[in-house]
Amino acid sequence: MNKTVKLLQEFSIPLIAGVIAALFWANIAPESYHHFIEEPLFGEVNFHFLVNDVFMVFFFAIAGVEITQSLLPGGDLNPIKKAINPLLATAGGVLGPVAVYLTLNSLIGSPEFVRGWGIPTATDIALAWLVARFVFGDKHPAVKFLLLLAIADDAIGLVIIAVFYPDPLHPVQPVWLLLVLAGMLVAYLLRRAKVSSYWPYILGGGLLSWLGLHNAHLHPALALVFIVPFLPSAPKVESGLFEAEEGEHSTLATFEHEWKVIIDFGLFFFGLANAGVEFSAIGVPTWLVTAGLFIGKTVGIFLLGYIGTLLGFPLPNRMTKKELFLAGFVAAMGLTVALFVAGAAFVDPEIQGAAKMGALFSAGVSIIAIILGRVLGIKRITADL
Numbered sequence: 001m002n003k004t005v006k007l008l009q010e011f012s013i014p015l016i017a018g019v020i021a022a023l024f025w026a027n028i029a030p031e032s033y034h035h036f037i038e039e040p041l042f043g044e045v046n047f048h049f050l051v052n053d054v055f056m057v058f059f060f061a062i063a064g065v066e067i068t069q070s071l072l073p074g075g076d077l078n079p080i081k082k083a084i085n086p087l088l089a090t091a092g093g094v095l096g097p098v099a100v101y102l103t104l105n106s107l108i109g110s111p112e113f114v115r116g117w118g119i120p121t122a123t124d125i126a127l128a129w130l131v132a133r134f135v136f137g138d139k140h141p142a143v144k145f146l147l148l149l150a151i152a153d154d155a156i157g158l159v160i161i162a163v164f165y166p167d168p169l170h171p172v173q174p175v176w177l178l179l180v181l182a183g184m185l186v187a188y189l190l191r192r193a194k195v196s197s198y199w200p201y202i203l204g205g206g207l208l209s210w211l212g213l214h215n216a217h218l219h220p221a222l223a224l225v226f227i228v229p230f231l232p233s234a235p236k237v238e239s240g241l242f243e244a245e246e247g248e249h250s251t252l253a254t255f256e257h258e259w260k261v262i263i264d265f266g267l268f269f270f271g272l273a274n275a276g277v278e279f280s281a282i283g284v285p286t287w288l289v290t291a292g293l294f295i296g297k298t299v300g301i302f303l304l305g306y307i308g309t310l311l312g313f314p315l316p317n318r319m320t321k322k323e324l325f326l327a328g329f330v331a332a333m334g335l336t337v338a339l340f341v342a343g344a345a346f347v348d349p350e351i352q353g354a355a356k357m358g359a360l361f362s363a364g365v366s367i368i369a370i371i372l373g374r375v376l377g378i379k380r381i382t383a384d385l
Contacts, residue, residue: 030278051270083148085305092299097300123337182208275336297329
């Protein structure tokens with residue numbers, strides 16, 4: 001692979017460029033920006049939908065590949081006992097922010113701000129994963145730990161949105177989740193039939209899964225996460241390496257190899273579609289959300305992860321308490337997911353704007369995490385460029 005391309009991927013340049021472009025555009029010409037993002041291209045489909053509900057399906061699929069491979073023999077989360085710790089840490093990453101938000105709100109806030117408790121529970125999987133790869137290196141087990149944590153966190157977030165912030169015009173329709181199960185069954189049968197191309201899995205099982213989530217009024221971007229584990233894979237992972245090695249032709253590895261570059265560069269459009277926040281007045285909700293993310297996420301994940309080790313559920317090899325702490329801090333990047341929850345939590349434009357500023361401030365995690373990585377002496381583990 002071209003060295004320049006690898007550098008752009010390694011430092012997440014396309015995503016960063018998209019975020020910067022969105023911020024400038026949304027604040028210099030907000031009407032133009034929102035028209036571009038929200039104007040229907042055909043039918044009711046707009047740019048935002050194409051990015052978040054279609055393109056991001058493949059981003060989360062690549063994340064699913066990472067998790068699937070890490071659970072194979074030789075992977076960083078194998079045996080399965082090692083996967084328990086990040087799931088426990090996920091609970092801390094939800095309970096911690098809620099506790100900090102509600103406690104601070106009782107001291108400096110107002111009853112009308114209580115509905116915002118769900119905002120800092122969010123972790124932006126796309127941005128957190130990419131920042132983690134930059135801080136730890138793409139081969140560090142902490143990246144896989146954080147990835148599993150973030151996916152589980154996102155699943156909990158979907159439940160929080162559905163239960164506590166329902167859209168009265170589009171209530172959740174659980175019966176459609178039967179299509180997700182049907183998609184998984186199709187993928188299972190394809191694997192039993194030893195189908196080696198990934199396309200039947202994507203177009204057969206994946207499409208059913210996407211339609212099930214979409215019609216259930218849950219986020220369809222997670223559709224392929226339910227399908228990817230069924231893709232035929234190598235029996236084990238050598239030395240914790242996850243990208244397809246030369247001569248390794250499993251369906252899972254081929255899918256990752258062929259889509260990785262497309263996803264990494266396509267994240268420019270993710271940043272462009274989601275980071276266009278107009279700067280507004282900063283208020284108490286800003287600090288509630290910021291504290292919930294920065295303090296609640298970090299402390300909650302660290303404490304529950306550490307307690308997990310005391311209960312006999314170890315961290316992945318080469319991951320110590322300082323990597324656990326830093327992974328918890330990186331997970332504080334709520335940004336786009338937190339922005340979405342803020343829009344659902346508050347109707348009042350002033351309160352909503354202040355809360356969204358707190359979500360926007362969480363982008364600062366990226367810079368602080370890089371500095372903390374140096375201060376803590378974190379050794380990056382990455383592939384040779």
